Amino acid sequence: MDIFVRYLEKVRTFAPEKVEMFSKACEYGIRASIYIAEKSLLDKRVSLKEVAQAINSPEAYTSKILQQLSRSAIINSDKGPTGGFSMDKYMLNNVKLSMIVSAIDGDEIYKGCALGLEKCNEKMPCPLHDQFKSIREDLKRMLETTTVKSLSLNLEKGLTFLKR
Amino acid sequence: MDIFVRYLEKVRTFAPEKVEMFSKACEYGIRASIYIAEKSLLDKRVSLKEVAQAINSPEAYTSKILQQLSRSAIINSDKGPTGGFSMDKYMLNNVKLSMIVSAIDGDEIYKGCALGLEKCNEKMPCPLHDQFKSIREDLKRMLETTTVKSLSLNLEKGLTFLKR
């Protein structure tokens, strides 16, 4: 079976280069939020440049994503010297990953059909519906129960990394 | 919280339109395989046109995907009159979804990091690694244990649908 997969590797001339669970924008958004949260725990604001360096993301693109998170009231942004991005106490204690994902990728991840049919639909399920449902629910539950704060605490302890 | 999400809906001016677990190519590939398998169970070959209609996909694009599956030896293709696509007995009984996904999307879905770091890595895990791992493993197990045949049998029974 591993041989089979290796064989496919060579033959795969067509199709996507990368396929990930979240969009790049969302990945940057989550990583940035965790970094901002970590610094906010120490009452520090961070500039766009700092964020982009910390999470190893393109600066200008990251700017767009932070704007989106700011508009969604998940993070604060302040202009001018001493300005930058931060997360206030309330958000620090309450923001779940699901909010960031919703703010950037929308709720397709929850409502979408595994096989791309127009919305997941119990009444006319696609062939993969049953098998997919529980996985999607696990993912949803995970995103809805995981706080950004808990992730930033692990980061601070040096247990996890935002870039390599 | 529901109000929060609805609020985001409006504010969401930036970012991806659709974010799905598999690429479109892979979705078409899986749906096509299930359809071809269903017909092959009745010893019928199907043309590209039939497949595209059955799964409601763009014909020319579907052609590319079927070529890929054919090169990967998952389905057979025959030229000329009476030609078309089919799945032989062996494949019919042995093809798992994971093989189709590997053939089209590659194995990024198994190896990739949830937050987009260069490959998932136990030694230097991203902040979401632990939470993500079990979900990814569930997904992997599901794909590796689900046969195309079983899905096509449910389809034949009218329990599931390839288009709406």
Place this chain on the structure above:
DNA sequence: AAAATAATGGATATTTTTGTCCGCTATTTG
């Protein structure tokens, strides 16, 4: 008030993915 700083918003560019077109090859039928 002027200068410096940092985010913002809009336009634009690049890359990737998705989708199309069309002449070619192989196969079957008559």
Place this chain on the structure above:
DNA sequence: CAAATAGCGGACAAAAATATCCATTATTTT
């Protein structure tokens, strides 16, 4: 062997996602 059929392969086109540029706005410091 000619005609019809059906997939193949390469080039091309459109759409979406990702990424960049730069002038502007808001804020702070001097």
